[in-house]
Amino acid sequence: MEKKKEEKKEKRKYNVPAVDSAFKILTLLSRKKFSKSNLTEIAKALSLTPTTCYRVLQKLEELSVIRYDQSSKRYSLGPYLVVLGERAKENILDLSVIEPYMEEITEETGLTSFLVNRIGQKKSTIISKVEAEQFGINVSVGRHFSVVDGAYGKSLLAFMDEDESDELIRMNDGLRPLSEEEISNLKEELKEVREKGYAIAFGEYIEGIAGVAAPIFNNRETVEMSIALVGMTTQLKGEEAVRMGERIKKVADEISYKLGGRVPFT
The missing domain is CATH 3.30.450.40 (GAF domain)
Known part of the structure; x- marks a missing residue:
């Protein structure tokens, strides 16, 4: 029992902020209320600084897992997630x-x-x-x-x-x-x-x-x-x-x- 508790404590020590933020952004955009959100809305909802939020969004857009609409200035989930979802379901x-x-x-x-x-x-x-x-x-x-x-x-x-x-x-x-x-x-x-x-x-x-x-x-x-x-x-x-x-x-x-x-x- 004590060994399991120590292992859990060890696991909780490690955190990769950029990965954590990226996952939170994807999760947020998957919600109906936030499915099309601008930078300010995303940063506020996730308590991220606008600069950090923007950098993560830029990388996610580059990878096509989110998309950015230039006219509305809003982000939404991207097309490559469909591919990943299908592959995950198959596997x-x-x-x-x-x-x-x-x-x-x-x-x-x-x-x-x-x-x-x-x-x-x-x-x-x-x-x-x-x-x-x-x-x-x-x-x-x-x-x-x-x-x-x-x-x-x-x-x-x-x-x-x-x-x-x-x-x-x-x-x-x-x-x-x-x-x-x-x-x-x-x-x-x-x-x-x-x-x-x-x-x-x-x-x-x-x-x-x-x-x-x-x-x-x-x-x-x-x-x-x-x-x-x-x-x-x-x-x-x-x-x-x-x-x-x-x-x-x-x-x-x-x-x-x-x-x-x-x-x-x-």
Whole structure:
């Protein structure tokens, strides 16, 4: 345990500001609100100096991962990202294994399925989704959330190192602020998530929206991905939420095994 903590501390020491800034810019431009932004807007949103921001933008434009419109003086994502995205999708075996399960469980349950991946320390993003025909949840692939949000957040937090999950919960930068009582209750709930192997969120993050999620384990028994079913709270009441939780856990376990992961419970 102590060795793992030391390794994490070592990893956090190293930072490459230009790379960090470039990634933040690309992430910002991927958001609908900032999809076409000028230099001032980008620098302000990311707390970068205009000079630093401009230099990074210039390099990204040179590489065609962003584009600059001379008439509007605004930046947007560039054409080469389409190429990179397609190549990434072709090379990710995980998606080819996971997406058939998502299609099957969405058809079976009538709920929208999401595949969520942790990125960095504090965020998670939707990397694939299958919408239900009648009640599709309008959230796009690539949407970023705090790692503490939703049932999928709980399923990630529950299998982190306890010190790390406590730190993320204390940061309190999710969809809504948490009181001290809610933080305490969440920590207790994470113990149940570890025991059951799935998490439930029932309208506490987004009113009227409920979800169940289960972790996908890698070969180190750690979790970077979560698979979730999301719908209206009317669709996931009481025993139905429990039934869906057990169903999504079974799917997540099967995916973990197919990907060579090691599930630490049965």
